[in-house]
Amino acid sequence: MPGPPFEGFPLTLSVPSSLPASSHPLAAYGWDEDFAKSFAPHARQGLTPGRITRVDRGRCDLAVPDGPGVRTVSADAALVATGDPVNVMCTGDWAAVDLAEGYVHALLPRRTAFVRSTSSKRSEGQILAANVDHAVIAVSLAVELDLGRVERFLALAWESGAQPLVVLTKADLVPDPVTLAHLVADTETAAPGVQVLPVSAATGEGLDVLSAVLAGGTSVLLGQSGAGKSTLANELLGEEVQTVQAARDVDGKGRHTTTTRNLMLMPWGGVLIDTPGLRGVGLWDAESGVAQTFAEIDRLAADCRFHDCAHTSEPGCAVLAAIADGSLPERRLDSYRKLLRENQRLAARSDARLRAEMRRDWKQRQALGRHMLERKGRPTR
Structure with a gap:
């Protein structure tokens, strides 16, 4: 049944649909x-x-x-x-x-939708924001840089259809410009094709550039509790609209100062959606997002000798060759495998056909393992 009329607002005529x-x-x-x-x-x-x-x-x-x-x-x-x-x-x-x-x-x-998996055992998705142009991933420099978490956020951002942007907050806590440059470079390695911008609400560093990038579109602000999202939101909105709490000195984690997702107008144009801090960032049907996040691995894989190369020990593997010559960090390949496995497990939990295929593959590997033990004369159960 329809709900009650809106309270506290006189009804007005809607704008003509012919209006530009x-x-x-x-x-x-x-x-x-x-x-x-x-x-x-x-x-x-x-x-x-x-x-x-x-x-x-x-x-x-x-x-x-x-x-x-x-x-x-x-x-x-x-x-x-x-x-x-x-x-x-x-x-x-x-x-x-x-x-x-x-x-x-x-x-x-919807044009775009930022979705993560919930902690539910039913493998449900949770939509965080819709019709977003820019996904702003806030990462605090007050704690050790977690590139794996950055990659996880990027995979979901690319999958959403929005353009990711990594913002390294609290840059004033890294006074050495050389150290800051290294942190930016490390993040850029984990975020190919994504702008990485160090900012400081305390000094104003980088805020003008960030404001110009986000002007005119819809942006969603994402990150862990304590990443400085509420402070950054206040700077972007030009007024104190979000409560700010200090992060814990022990681990840099903060309390949830934002409890709902709010869409607000920015003074120079565009809108900002601020979100509560995300402690859990599970993938949700993000295979293409993972591929985009690790685009250099996909490019290298095209030159592998075998089209189904697993990049483990196969001869002629271009990915392993890149690791050997130092052009691809081994950490990137490990993170790539981890996110692919997670995404596959989630898909398997919601796709009976894929679950059956995985069980069949597992049984084949078990049979192969028993066969190899028998050839070596070892007893099998």
Whole structure:
């Protein structure tokens, strides 16, 4: 049943659908011609477009047109839901809203979606942000650089369809420029094709460059608790909108200062989605994202002698040759294998056919192992 009308907001006429997207009140929120075309069937039903700015406890806030301006309304987020945990309302979604009845009729098709796996044993996905142009991965320089975690975030970011950007926060805590340059170079090695930018909210270093990169689009801010995301969000938004708490001195980890995913306007254009700190970043159907993150390994693999080379001990393996001559860090190959195995395990848990294939392969390896032991005259069980 439709929910109650929006409370506290007088109803206004929606903006004519013929209005150019660039002149639309929601243009600052990312509204454009393509979204207008997707919305056209809903406009004919008298519905109003809105962008979801927050989802919390079964409710969502949306930015909707209000004459030439924009206002915020609230609706029941459970009104558009399916059995698919990924296909639910999320911050960044565009929706078709019935202002008179006060509920959301439908979500517009997403361009991009940042999804991670949950800790659930059912192998469910959790969508963190939708219709994002830039995925900003915040990494604190107050603690030891964890390149494996950076690669994990990058795999999900590439898979989402957004352009990743790695921001090394708290750069003022690394006063030696040579050391800072090495940290940037190490991160660039783990993030081929991705801009790596050291920034400091304390000194302002790098913030102007970051602001220019993010202007005009939708960006999502990702990272662990204590990575400085809330401080960075306040700098990008030009005001103190997020509470900031100090990280623990022992391990640099912070408390969750952001508890919901919020979409906010940036003063120079574009919008920012801030997210709570992520302690667990599980892959979710991210095979192509892993391949993009380790693009140099895929390029090398094309020159291997065998097309199904596992890059372990095969003759003519171009990947192992690159490790031997130092052009490919062994850590990269180890991380690549780890993420591929994780992604395959997740797929196997949700794909009965793949599970059967993996069990069959495992049985074949067991049979081969027993055969080799018998040839050596050793007893087998």
